[in-house]
Amino acid sequence: MPEKLELISFKLCPFVQRAVIILNYKQVEFDVTYIDLSDPPDWFKTISPLGKVPILKVDGEVLFESSVIQEYLDEITPPALMPSDPLLKAKNRAWIAFGGEMMMYVPQMMQAKSVEAFEEAKAGLIDKLSRLEVIHSSGTYFNGEEFALIDAAYAPLLMRLEIFEKLCGVTFLDSLPKIKRWADTLLEMPCVKESVVEELPQLYAGALQKMEGYLASLAS
Ligand SMILES: N[C@@H](CCC(=O)N[C@@H](CS)C(=O)NCC(=O)O)C(=O)O
Secondary structure, three states, rough: OOOOOEEEEEOOOOOHHHHHHHHHHHOOOOEEOOOOOOOOOHHHHHHOOOOOOOOOEEOOOOOOOOHHHHHHHHHOOOOOOOOHHHHHHHHHHHHHHHHHHHHHHHHHHOOOOHHHHHHHHHHHHHHHHHHHHHHHOOOOOOOOOOHHHHHHHHHHHHHHHHHHHHHHHOOOOOOHHHHHHHHHHHHHHHHHOOOOOOOOHHHHHHHHHHHHHHHHHHHH
């Protein structure tokens, strides 16, 4: 086990949250350093090859890419949350990458200036979520009855959809009963609840106001 784990974070970032959920679930101590992505410090530009968070510093060594960081954290803190069966593991990795791609709908929906642009982004997201609905196990978690790495990877997206539902009265999961149940379960887990700053909804409300898009016009 390394002596020191330090996560370089941005408060709104869903990708950083993936790593925090694993750290919380496994009750591993770690330090967090928040940066402002609109004005990143020079030391961050030096260590982050893509200029993105999360970065995990492991006794001074640098890791990047949330899915890689999640797997590393899982491997150093048994028991494993990644399935051991090679085919299931490969499928989970692929769907975790799919979830990463889907995250782009969050800024797209926030930035949409018209109802049409918003509805188009929302429809794109729901189309992708429908694919997930088909392959979800129908159990408590994605693979069945055991919490796995893939659940931690999707919780940040599902949390943002819930935030938009509460702030703006829009719904995303009405036609997706398995995903809805899954979201309700994940968002009640302490490791998920405690993986973000308390003021996350307010930060999103502020970000929406700044963007002056259609979604902001619905915010209460
Ligand atoms: N594929 C990356 C995506 C990370 C990512 O997009 N992070 C955003 C914040 S949520 C970022 O750092 N953006 C800064 C930029 O693109 O300049 C991962 O999974 O770690």
